[in-house]
Amino acid sequence: xxxxxxxxxxxxxxxxxxxxxxxxxxxxxxxxxxxxxxxxxxxxxxxxxxxxxxxxxxxxxxxxxxxxxxxxxxxxxxxxxxxxxxxxxxxxxxxxxxxxxxxxxxxxxxxxxxxxxxxxxxxxxxxxxxxxxxxxxxxxxxxxxxxxxxxxxxxxxxxxxxxxxxxxxxxxxxxxxxxxxxxxxxxxx
Numbered sequence: 001x002x003x004x005x006x007x008x009x010x011x012x013x014x015x016x017x018x019x020x021x022x023x024x025x026x027x028x029x030x031x032x033x034x035x036x037x038x039x040x041x042x043x044x045x046x047x048x049x050x051x052x053x054x055x056x057x058x059x060x061x062x063x064x065x066x067x068x069x070x071x072x073x074x075x076x077x078x079x080x081x082x083x084x085x086x087x088x089x090x091x092x093x094x095x096x097x098x099x100x101x102x103x104x105x106x107x108x109x110x111x112x113x114x115x116x117x118x119x120x121x122x123x124x125x126x127x128x129x130x131x132x133x134x135x136x137x138x139x140x141x142x143x144x145x146x147x148x149x150x151x152x153x154x155x156x157x158x159x160x161x162x163x164x165x166x167x168x169x170x171x172x173x174x175x176x177x178x179x180x181x182x183x184x185x186x187x188x189x
Contacts, residue, residue, distance in 0.1 A: 032093035095147035
């Protein structure tokens with residue numbers, strides 16, 4: 001059977017679209033999910049919305065299922081004594097549940113053509129962390145839940161954000177120790 005040139009063109013274009021969609025879906029698409037994190041040396045037990053009890057050990061983080069709107073969490077220590085029973089509101093498609101109420105920092109990184117990073121961060125206020133001042137106004141967070149960031153603790157900033165004609169920024173949430181390490185590497189004054 002002979003295939004006409006227009007049919008070959010249609011087949012090639014369909015295959016090209018499918019390949020492009022596959023590459024985007026598997027490698028480039030930003031996944032939306034919720035994390036629970038425990039940066040401490042302790043073990044916690046918890047259940048969300050009266051679901052099954054889960055265990056999170058020292059330094060562990062994993063994805064959890066949350067619904068938009070009001071959610072409830074019960075947190076227990078390693079002897080299964082209740083530490084607290086609380087509720088929180090989920091507004092976005094990604095978030096961090098901080099059951100240990102530890103310090104996290106949300107940092108903003110700028111992208112853009114002809115960007116002078118030093119002049120942008122120099123005009124922002126400084127934040128004190130452990131008695132030292134840090135530029136770029138990192139925001140401290142230690143409450144139960146937040147979804148006020150773009151990159152979660154297990155994601156990296158993009159190396160390059162393409163097609164930006166103006167200066168834009170992306171925020172990322174860090175564990176405190178991870179933020180201090182990132183700051184030493186990224187902000188070299």
